[in-house]
Amino acid sequence: MSKTDFDILVIGGGPGGYVAALRAAQLGLSVGVVEAQHLGGICLNWGCIPTKALLRASEINHLLHDLDTYGFKADAVSFDFTKIVGRSRAVSKQLASGVAHLLKKAKVPVFNGYGKLDGIGPEGKRKVKLSQKDSAETTLTARHVILATGARARVLPGLEPDGKFVWSYREALVPDELPKRLLVIGSGAIGTEFASFYRNMGSDVTLVEVAPRVLPVEDEEISALAQKSFEKQGMKVFTSAKLGPLSKNATDVTVTVEAGGKTHNITVDRVISAVGIVGNVENLGLENTKITVDRTHIVTDALCRTGEAGVYAIGDVAGAPWLAHKASHEAVMCVEAIAGKTVHPIDATKIPGCTYCRPQVASVGYTEARAKEAGYKVRVGKFPLIANGKALAMGETEGLVKTVFDAQTGELLGAHMIGAEVTEMIQGYVIARSGELTEAELTETIFPHPTISESMHEAVLAAYSGALHF
Incomplete structure (x- = not known):
């Protein structure tokens, strides 16, 4: 194949797009990526990563003003706001550069520009019109095209960003x-x-x-x-x-x-x-296809296929939940399905959600209310972090772990957490949801002491035999 003809062409280089390209390369497929602005997408450049760098700085500032709690004293604590913002941007730049390195290492060509579906070419391949700055339009071809163009901030009338206020x-x-x-x-x-x-x-x-x-x-x-x-x-x-x-x-x-x-x-x-997002569906050539757009998002089936043969959509442009890890998982699933491998459609109730405010919030599966609405009879367990030794030692006692079980089968339906580092701990419950574990397996699981994760075990016990430490 030529440098303009591929098995798979990915439009968009965010957490969905670049992961799709890397997995395709691993499977021996020829693949190219079209990216208009920056590899890593919004997540690495303007979302997940830089916000966490800023939040880390704010956590440090909070601790510096709470030193007396831990027996320390510091006078005239101050910060350089420019350096805080600069560090955030440097972290993003480093990761975006890392993505570029990974694609280069995998021998995946990256076309800096905009891609637009342009009908069917020879041998039934999809044609994609490539528009690049200061260059004439060219045409790329591929047997399969994955749309991974992401989303942008929703703008409400009267609340248009003006760069100042x-x-x-x-x-x-x-x-x-x-x-x-x-x-x-x-x-x-x-x-x-x-x-x-x-x-x-x-x-x-x-x-x-x-x-x-x-x-x-x-x-x-x-x-x-x-x-x-x-x-x-x-x-x-x-x-x-x-x-x-x-x-x-x-x-x-x-x-x-x-x-x-x-x-x-x-x-x-x-x-x-911060009133939501809209999918980037404009100027993709969708109007000349059988692709359906619903409320700015491309409609797909369980394997990310659109209504147009040979065209797929993953990540934020394909709808909720708007999470980078969902986009990456869809990317792998979509590419493996194209490659003929057996794949399993994503179950949205097994996708974790994390919010990195203070205190952190993390969850997976059904809320108590949703489980009841779905017809389940539930058993609910709760354990407050104030009763956890590690949380007490850390001075992070604000929080709660809540579990929701199917009262008939014992299956873990959902878990909901608020407190220190719960975004790191939620994966334990995600594995339990993915493995369809019940309270029996979770009760028998040994959690290390002293850790905040012990509260996860106690929240399981609370739903059945009763928490031991509360």
Whole structure:
């Protein structure tokens, strides 16, 4: 094959796209990647990774102002905000460079530009029109095309990012200075993580959510504990809120918020809009295909196939859940299916969700309410971190582990956690969900002591024979 003809051509180089290319290369398939902006996609460059670098800095700042709890004392603690932001960008750059190295090592060519479906060519291969800056359009061909173009921030009328007063996640990641007063609209993972970062760096933060509770996709009990913690940290939180007009002043912004039967005029230095995402489906040539788009997302079957033969879609552009690890898993599954391997469709109830606010939140499977709605009779176990020795020793006693079991079979239906490092621990429950384990296997599992993970065992015992340490 020529350098413009492939078994698989991937449009988009994010966590879905580049992983698809690497797996295809491992399987001996010829593969190319078309990427318009930056390898690693939003996740590595403007999402998952740089936010975690910022959040790490804010955790350190929080600890430095809580030293007396641990017997330490430091005077005139300060930080260089420019260096904090700079470190975040450096971490992203390093990982993006690593992706480029991996693709080069796998001998996967990367075309810097935009790809657009352009009908069928010789031998029934898909044609993709490649547009590159300062170059004439060229045509690439492939037997299979994987669309992995991701998504971008949803923009609401009146809340358009202006680069100054109203920020999307991009502006929020690279601020010139720390705002004294900040309004965050939307309390999903993106909104709460930015709210946590700026609050722990010292900003006066107001968090607004139109749903009845913060982190609305999480278990209600976990959401309530998260809001209680946010407010304890000094955040102002409004739920079931209605936003009024936004008025930009010379140096700040005033927003009207209706909540709890009252009207609040809130004046802040900056506003972060974190109200969801929309799929990047424009200019892909979809209009001349049998591909269906539903609410900005490409419709696929369980194996990522679209309505157009030979065209697939993975990751955020293919719909919820909008998670990098879901995109990567879809990438491997899609490529292996193309290669003729036996694959298993993804079960969304076995995909973990993690939010890196303070305290962290992690979950997998059914919430208690959803399990009951699905017709299950449930057994629920709970264990508070204040009763865990390691959490107490660390000074991280705020949190809860909650398990939901099928009362008839003992199968673990869901697990929900809030507290220190729960994003690292949730994988234990994910393995249990994937392996269809019951309370019997989990009860017999030996957890190391002293660890916060012991609370996971206790939450299982709490649903049946009873927790031993609470």
